[in-house]
Amino acid sequence: MLQPLMNVLKTKRIILASGSPRRKQILTNIGLKFEIESSSFEENLDKSLFPEPPQYAVENAFQKTMEVARRLSSDPNPPDLLIGADTIVTMDGVIYEKPRDEEDAFNMLSRFSGRQHTVYTGLVLATPESNPGPNGDKFRVSKFYESTDVIMAQMTPELIRQYIATGEPMDKAGGYGIQGLGGTLVAGIKGDYFNVMGFPLHRFAKELVQIYESKK
């Protein structure tokens, strides 16, 4: 999807506003050159203010991206593209993020056992505005999200405890990593696999092509 654009992207300063090793890996795999600037945005938005869960993920991604954008705006070589993302898991109207502790991970995974949940990743792409508007907007911002349904295997409490003991669940939204040991626990998905890892790769590529097409 991105190949026709790769020669253009090579000349750009691209910033991934996320410290997630999975996002880094996905973007490295497709051959993108970028720097990482983890955002210091504290994820403490009031979930109840958002009518739907994905809007919460998009707003988190937006705030993370803008924090990094502001920080780098006075840079002598400001970025040409900033990428921000936030991933949440939802089931029965409840939003699940990274587990607070092992007990929290156990509760999440016990609820997911044998059932389907949804992973949302909010994605924000920010490029410098070539014609800043009257309110001085410096960035053109694209916001969107992608959802993927995940069907988990039936898991016994013993299996969940043993999985938690591997340490894999603790830094991951929903308490599992589909790309690792957690992959054996996933019976199937509907949608973009990379979205479950934390980055909606196909949608990202599609939106990026549109952004650079419209700048021509």
Added chain:
Amino acid sequence: MLQPLMNVLKTKRIILASGSPRRKQILTNIGLKFEIESSSFEENLDKSLFPEPPQYAVENAFQKTMEVARRLSSDPNPPDLLIGADTIVTMDGVIYEKPRDEEDAFNMLSRFSGRQHTVYTGLVLATPESNPGPNGDKFRVSKFYESTDVIMAQMTPELIRQYIATGEPMDKAGGYGIQGLGGTLVAGIKGDYFNVMGFPLHRFAKELVQIYESKK
């Protein structure tokens, strides 16, 4: 899924009868210790002999596994578990394997563009028979397959040519790699992502647990 079994598996000599780097990666990621013995089975079965495409993939996987099993059967330390797999892509009743050349890859990907196809991986697990039958069967063999639907993005001929020029399609069934650049071309999947990479991880874990449960 496999954690309760991991202590048992650590003591076993496990052979992956496949030279695929993707299969190696998937099994390494879940912490399995195994050796690789690529099969020399020539994949030249007559596809028309199989009523359904997945049966062809299962038979390929079976022949690959048995070739390696025979080769290692006189080993002083014979294997405790052999794993064989074969992956094919089907659409409109046609079976697609690795592209013969770049033109073949171009034709495959052009057909897949904007449409849904199905990936089948046949998987074979062979363990030594503790009570060999009257016909002297040395192995207990489990055969199964897993299917995953893949929806490809609309791709222009230019995009397909540029993707082929990266070299990624040539050694992969269906002419694309979902875990690499090809991931940007996949709009979504239904089923096990790892199955599209060439190894149905969840099903493998489930069947392996059953095999060792029944040996208790």
